[in-house]
Amino acid sequence: MPETTHFTGMEGDNTSDSALKANFVLHNRYKIMGVLGGGGMGTVYQARDLNFTDVRKLVAIKEMQTIATDAALRASMLKTFRREANILATLNHPAIPKIFDFFDLNDRAYLVMEYINGSDLELLMSKTKELPNEKILEWAIDLCDVLDYLHNQKPDPIVFRDMKPSNVMIDSLGKVRLIDFGIAKTFVSGVKHTMIGTEGYSAPEQYKGDVTPQSDIYSLGATLHHLLTRKDPRLEPPFSFHERPIPNFNPNAPAELIAVVERALAFNVTERFKTCAEMKEALERQRYRSAGVVYAPAETASVNGSTGFFEEDAAQIGTVQPKWTFKTEDEIRCTPATVRDMALVGSYDTNMWAVKLESGDLVWKFATRGGIASSPVVDENSKLVIFGSEDYTLYALDFRSGRISWTFNTKDRVRGTPRIAHEHVFFGSDDGKVYALGIANGRYLWNYDMNAPVRSRPFVTNELVIVGAESGEIIALGLSGARKWSYRTKRGVISSPYVDMNEGIVYVGSTDGFMYALDVANGYNSWRFRTQGPIISSPIEHKGYIYFGSADGNLYCLNAQTSRERWKFATEKPIVSSPIIHRNFIFFGGTDEYFYCIDLDTGKERWKFKTGGAITSSPTIAGDLILVSSMDHILYAFPLVS
Amino acid sequence: MITPPPANSHSDAETEKLTKPLDEAAVAAAAEPAIDTVADGVTRPLPQDTFIPVAGNEHAVFGQLTDVGKVRTNNQDAAFSFLATTRSADEWPDFGLFVVADGMGGHQDGEKASAITTRSLASHILGTLYVPMVRGDEDANQIPVNEVLETAVQKANSDVVANVPEGGTTVTAAVVIGDLAYIAHVGDSRIYLISKGAIEQVTRDHSLVQRLIELGQLTPEEATDHKQPNVLYRALGQNDTVDVDTLTRRLPPHARLLLCSDGLWNQVADSEILDIVTKHPIPQEACNKLIALANMRGGIDNVTAILLKLPG
Numbered sequence: 001m002p003e004t005t006h007f008t009g010m011e012g013d014n015t016s017d018s019a020l021k022a023n024f025v026l027h028n029r030y031k032i033m034g035v036l037g038g039g040g041m042g043t044v045y046q047a048r049d050l051n052f053t054d055v056r057k058l059v060a061i062k063e064m065q066t067i068a069t070d071a072a073l074r075a076s077m078l079k080t081f082r083r084e085a086n087i088l089a090t091l092n093h094p095a096i097p098k099i100f101d102f103f104d105l106n107d108r109a110y111l112v113m114e115y116i117n118g119s120d121l122e123l124l125m126s127k128t129k130e131l132p133n134e135k136i137l138e139w140a141i142d143l144c145d146v147l148d149y150l151h152n153q154k155p156d157p158i159v160f161r162d163m164k165p166s167n168v169m170i171d172s173l174g175k176v177r178l179i180d181f182g183i184a185k186t187f188v189s190g191v192k193h194t195m196i197g198t199e200g201y202s203a204p205e206q207y208k209g210d211v212t213p214q215s216d217i218y219s220l221g222a223t224l225h226h227l228l229t230r231k232d233p234r235l236e237p238p239f240s241f242h243e244r245p246i247p248n249f250n251p252n253a254p255a256e257l258i259a260v261v262e263r264a265l266a267f268n269v270t271e272r273f274k275t276c277a278e279m280k281e282a283l284e285r286q287r288y289r290s291a292g293v294v295y296a297p298a299e300t301a302s303v304n305g306s307t308g309f310f311e312e313d314a315a316q317i318g319t320v321q322p323k324w325t326f327k328t329e330d331e332i333r334c335t336p337a338t339v340r341d342m343a344l345v346g347s348y349d350t351n352m353w354a355v356k357l358e359s360g361d362l363v364w365k366f367a368t369r370g371g372i373a374s375s376p377v378v379d380e381n382s383k384l385v386i387f388g389s390e391d392y393t394l395y396a397l398d399f400r401s402g403r404i405s406w407t408f409n410t411k412d413r414v415r416g417t418p419r420i421a422h423e424h425v426f427f428g429s430d431d432g433k434v435y436a437l438g439i440a441n442g443r444y445l446w447n448y449d450m451n452a453p454v455r456s457r458p459f460v461t462n463e464l465v466i467v468g469a470e471s472g473e474i475i476a477l478g479l480s481g482a483r484k485w486s487y488r489t490k491r492g493v494i495s496s497p498y499v500d501m502n503e504g505i506v507y508v509g510s511t512d513g514f515m516y517a518l519d520v521a522n523g524y525n526s527w528r529f530r531t532q533g534p535i536i537s538s539p540i541e542h543k544g545y546i547y548f549g550s551a552d553g554n555l556y557c558l559n560a561q562t563s564r565e566r567w568k569f570a571t572e573k574p575i576v577s578s579p580i581i582h583r584n585f586i587f588f589g590g591t592d593e594y595f596y597c598i599d600l601d602t603g604k605e606r607w608k609f610k611t612g613g614a615i616t617s618s619p620t621i622a623g624d625l626i627l628v629s630s631m632d633h634i635l636y637a638f639p640l641v642s
Numbered sequence: 643m644i645t646p647p648p649a650n651s652h653s654d655a656e657t658e659k660l661t662k663p664l665d666e667a668a669v670a671a672a673a674e675p676a677i678d679t680v681a682d683g684v685t686r687p688l689p690q691d692t693f694i695p696v697a698g699n700e701h702a703v704f705g706q707l708t709d710v711g712k713v714r715t716n717n718q719d720a721a722f723s724f725l726a727t728t729r730s731a732d733e734w735p736d737f738g739l740f741v742v743a744d745g746m747g748g749h750q751d752g753e754k755a756s757a758i759t760t761r762s763l764a765s766h767i768l769g770t771l772y773v774p775m776v777r778g779d780e781d782a783n784q785i786p787v788n789e790v791l792e793t794a795v796q797k798a799n800s801d802v803v804a805n806v807p808e809g810g811t812t813v814t815a816a817v818v819i820g821d822l823a824y825i826a827h828v829g830d831s832r833i834y835l836i837s838k839g840a841i842e843q844v845t846r847d848h849s850l851v852q853r854l855i856e857l858g859q860l861t862p863e864e865a866t867d868h869k870q871p872n873v874l875y876r877a878l879g880q881n882d883t884v885d886v887d888t889l890t891r892r893l894p895p896h897a898r899l900l901l902c903s904d905g906l907w908n909q910v911a912d913s914e915i916l917d918i919v920t921k922h923p924i925p926q927e928a929c930n931k932l933i934a935l936a937n938m939r940g941g942i943d944n945v946t947a948i949l950l951k952l953p954g
Contacts, residue, residue, distance in 0.1 A: 204859045207850065237875055238853045267857060487783060503892045504822070517890065518783075519822045522735055526824060526890040527788040561889040563788065 019043055020063070025050065027103055030061055030112065046115060049100075058115040059100060062180075065108045074107060081109045087158065088181060095146035095176050116179065117172045121165035121227065129230075133253055136227050137287055140257075142176045143168065143220055144280035151213035151276060159211050163219035164201040165226060200234035201226075204267060214269045217279060221264025221272075228253050228261065241265045256286045320597075320607045322636045323625065324360035328353055331613070332629035334375040335417070335578075337385065338622035339399050344385055345627075345635050346372030352387060352395070353635075354402060357622055360637060364402035368395060374427075375417040375457075375617070382439050386425055388414025394427060394435075396442060406442035410435065412453070417496070421460035422479065426467075428454025434467055436481060446481035457496035457538070459506070464520065466506055468493025474508055474516075476523060485523035489516065495548075496538040496578070500560065507546055507560075509535030515548060515556070517563065527563040531556065537588075538578040538618070542600070547586055549575025555588060555596075557603060567603030571596070578618035580626075582640065587626060589615020595628050595636070611636065701727035702736045702818065704950045705926030707933050711905060712941030718745035718752035719903045719946040720811075722760040724768065726776075734775060735820030739767055740948045742831045744812040744903040746877070751809030755802045755879050759811050762798035767791065767817060787817055788888040791826035795878070795886045802879035810879035814845060814901055821893045821952055826886050829877050830904050831946075834915065837897035841916040844891060848876035872904065895954025898925070902932075905945030909936040925949040 020043075024032045030047040037044045049057045064081065085102040088111075101112035121139075124131065143163070150158040162180065169177040203218035205211075222233055225241050229249035233241065242265070246258045260282045266272045273279040329349035336345040342363055346352045348371035354363040370390025377386050378399060385399040394408045412430035419426045424445060425437045430453040436445040452471035459466045464484060468474045470492040476484040495509035499520055506518040511534035517526040533551030540547050545566060546558045551574035557566040572592040579588040585606060586598045591614035597606040612632030619628040621640060629635045704725055710717040722741040728734045743759040745752030770790045774782040795813060802809060812829025825833055830847040846852065850873040854860040878884055893899060898919055906915075910932060918935070922928035929947045936945040 204854060204857060207854055208859060235881060237848070238850050239857055485783065488781070505890070505892070516786075519820065521820050521822070522783060524783040524819050524822070525786040526822070527888070528786045561891065562887065 020045060026061065026110065027105065030059065032061075033058070036060060047112075049112075060097070060113045060115045062111040062113065063108055064111075078104050078107075078109055084181075085109075085111055087153075091150075091153075091158075093146055093149045095142060095178050096149075097177055097179060116169045116177050118169045118177070120179070121168045121170065121223070123166075124170060125165060125227070125230065130250070131227060133228070133250070133257065136224065137254075137257055137283060139168070139170070139176050139227075140220070140224055140260075141280055141283045141287065143178075143223075144276040144283060146176070146178055147213070147216050147220065148276035148280065151216070157213055159213055160216050160219075161206070161211060162201075163216050163223055164199070165223055168223070200232065200236075200238070203269075204239055205269060212269065213275065214272050217264050217272050217276060218266075220276075220279075221261050224261045225265060228257075239267060254286060257283070260286070320609055320638060322609070323639050324637050326353070326355050326360040326362075326635040326637075328633050328635070330371065330633060331631040332633060332635060333373045333616050333631070334387075334629065335618040336620045336627045336629055336635060337376040337378050338620060338627070339378040339380070339385070342399065343620075343622065343627055343635065343637070344376045344378070344399065345629055346374065346376055346387055346389075347633070348372065349633075350389070352376060352385070352397065352402070354399070355635070357625060357637070360635075366395075366397055366402045366404075368393065370413065373413075373415045377418050377420055379420045379439055381423075384439065386418050386420065386439075388416060388418065388427060388429070390415070392429075392431075394418065394425070394437075394442075396425075396439075408435070408437055408442045408444070415453075415455045417457040419458045419460050419465075426458040426460055426465050428456065428458065428467055428469070430455070432469070434458065434465070434475075434477070436465070448475070448477055448481050448483070450475060452492075455494050456508075459497045459499050461499055461501065461520065466497045466499065466508075466520070468495065468497060468508055468510070470494075472510060472512065474506075474518070474523075476506075476520070487516070487518055487523045487525065489514065491534070494536045498539045498541060500541045503560070505560070507539040507541060507548075509537065509539060509548055509550075511535065513550070513552075515539060515546065515558070517546075517560070529556075529558055529563050529565075533574060536574075536576040540579060540581060542581050547579050547581070549577060549579065549588060549590075551576065553590075553592075555579060555586070555598065555603075557600075569596075569598050569603045569605070573614075576616045580619050580621060582621055582626070587619045587628075589617065589619065589628055589630065591616065593630070593632075595619070595630075595638070609636075609638070699951065699953045701953055702738060702950055703925055704738070704740070704948060705924070705929040706948045707926070707929040708903075708946035709933050709937065709941075709944070711944050712937055714942075714944055716750065716753055717944045718747075718756055718811075719743070719905065719944040720745065720753070720756035720760045721901075721946050721948055722764050723948055724764065724772075725950075726772065732778070736818065736953075737772055737775060738818035738950060739764065739772070739815070740818070740899070740901050740950060741813065741815045742901040742903055742946050742948060743814075743878075744829065744831050744905075744944070744946070745809060746811060747806065747809035747879075749808070751806050752811065755806045755809035755811040758801045758805055759798040759813050759878055762801045763794045763813065763815055766794040766797055767815075770794075771817065771819075787819070787824040788826070788890070791815060791817065791824060791888055792886050795826050795828060796883060799878045799884045800882075803882065806879060810877040812874070812903070813878055816899060816901060816950075818893070818899070818950065821895075821897075823891045823893055823899060824888070825891065826888045828884055828886055829874050830872070832900075832902055832904075832907055834900040834902070834912070835891060835893070835897060836900060836916060836919050837894045839916075839920070841912050841919075843912070844889070846887065847874075848887075849874050893952045895952060897952045897954075898928075899950040899952075901946075901948040903944060903946040905941075905943035906932060906936050906947055908943065909939040909941075909945070919949065923951075925951045 020032045033046040036046050043063050045061045047061050089099040097114040167180045201219045201222040203215040206215050228246050231244050246253050328347035331348045334346045336343050341357050342354050344354050350368050352366045368389035374388035384396045386396045388394050390413045396405045410429035410431045414429045416428035428434050432451050433447040435447045450469040452469040454469045456468040465477045472489040472491050474487045489510035490512035492511045497506050497508040499506050504520045506520050509515045514528040516528045531550035531552050535550050537549035546560050549555045553571050554568040556568045571590040574591050577589040579586050584600045589595050594608045596608045611630035614631045624640045625637045626640045706723045708719050708721045720743045725738040727736045741760045743756035745756030812831040814827040814831040817824040827845045830849045833844045835842045835844050851865045918931045919928045932947045
């Protein structure tokens, strides 16, 4: 019999030494034939009743020994045993084995019972891959019936206490028989040391000593869950059944049966069935349904449940409409910037556009000689907006007028978004270099050659400039341009690194499909998380969680310390847009053309809006507006507060 | 949200640039007499004025102690500490590996299981992470540390299953590179982070009692005098694979990291641990006091403590 519970510190355990040998005649009546099973506390023998001389009457004899060395304690245990044996002997139910006799001998107690020819459910599970759901349903009904019988005993209900697969026999007729009553429990005490392996099927309140008939309902639920999913609860964290939904492991399990099992497994006693009779009734309704009818599970999800500033809008999904839109002459791939009362956005039509935040009316435009993929960045001190163009040039314009302040030429297209920090501009170019320029006049400070196009946006801390390149390399440079450390991912890095300044961890995605967490001090890799597609979207950290999109179509939320997934939100197409967080919501665009608003805690959709093209850029928040641009040439301004 | 560094960041950087050379000058001045001594081969008494009181530790330091307790006849706990601190132009960060394993099982199975586990972890982790670092490999930082820890624990698990089929063990391990701690654990041996006058339990016990607390069925107070034996739902040596919790924590300056078996935390309250660790700046002394207190309370279990103190 499989046994997962290991008791430790039981050096005095000598059960095996004193097991009764075959052919030994016990109590002048029972000839031992062999051992049927044994656990920590005793042995079950098969024996022949010699009182029946003409027929071969087989019985099962359960032997229990106490490990108590104290004579008085031992005596009291035997007394309890006798009392419980008396109760069992009066029971009369087809699923309960008959008790023929009980006695004690040499400080051991013996219970003589009906021998059941069959195998228990645990053994049955080990021999099969799956059992028919109809069979499981039938057994469940019979188990409810026998438990209900026990629970209705007078004067006190009998609680079985130990419902689990190994205590349910399926006899030669295919009927369930309950074996191993809680009687043995009397003898299991005094074990104080650390044990490995939980009982797995017991109800939470049982650990506080509150045992009621509804504890049996929980354990029956746990047994059925194990039968249906084939996931052994003794190998899982206690009370974690809800983390293993039955349909994930048994797609054919009927919805109604699942609902019954889930209710039986309710953590709070009050949420379970009140009686086994009630549970049985629910199961029987399932049995009498005609075959071939498909029942959809009850729809309980509600969009109106939570509170939030989008409440009114969310009640009617799809009603969030842009306050204004602004159409450029080509695709917009960059993230808009805002300064004072203006929004700035570059377009593949070669122009940098400045429009009024209030109305979307044009303020000025500036034409470069190539498309603009780099996002504009604003510096209030120098009154500049800085961005790159496909014409190889980095531009710095006075954001008030759109006039050129200075320009800087590289040897290839500038697609990376610049970073302004420490009164300098840091940016990458397709010519393979990372540049540092003075912000006031564009004076060249240094460059670092990464030998591959640099399209990710540098992150600058008090000490380091961290940036990735098409070669897959992530590099950390000192503010003077000297290399501090590097980390190589397997494919190009387009995603911009994000540094959690408090924890000192760099998060960066790679087109090799992994999100990496690196120590900002030395580039050591704490963890990496695999997605099913390249990661182009840049991550953000918020209250201990990392959020980012992947080309596999999911937006991920991971625990930053453990890298475990908290939730993911699936869209139809790759996500390359970088998400942005406002209060309790996360916003991002999809290449499926939708602009999404997702609840930060649950990962559930609040609302979405369909634009006319793929969204590849990140949204921007300005006052009570959220701006996002799409490949449909349009800049959208949505109201942020409903 | 991508936020620019705070406006004063530039001045912070400058302040640091200003202070650094001063420190270096002070250190150089302190070293000078020693160089003289070597140069002319004559031993002279150190001039009084070059004595600089040591305010803190420039590198991490640790203490470790394990004890059988007052009741058990054998110690099934195992402890492993490794700390390399370097000063050279290589600028290697401090590297530490600390492991506590609490074995379970009769007939010496427990102590065998915990011993195999520390051995297995140490050889895998030092071989995969530390050796490439001291070899100066360019890509020493490439391999994800949490995966190294996970693999090491899985290997240890296989080793226990293969060699001590009746034994089991907890394991709690911390790799410290610089001031970043990479943690892996299974079971109920714990890691505490003690910093700025507060103590925080960093690991979450894989025990039935902890699970009942998390689900609101037990209060932490009820748990301390809980009648149930201590039941773990995860341990090494039970199955072909084991579910390992890994996490990363930045350690603040002066922070202490305490690894301990349940023999300590069952007997000594968190507040007392905080008190002792704070009062004894030398980690070994703090370990000695912690274990003495556990034994004073009855010493019913093996007890182990490893205390790492970060520089600052």
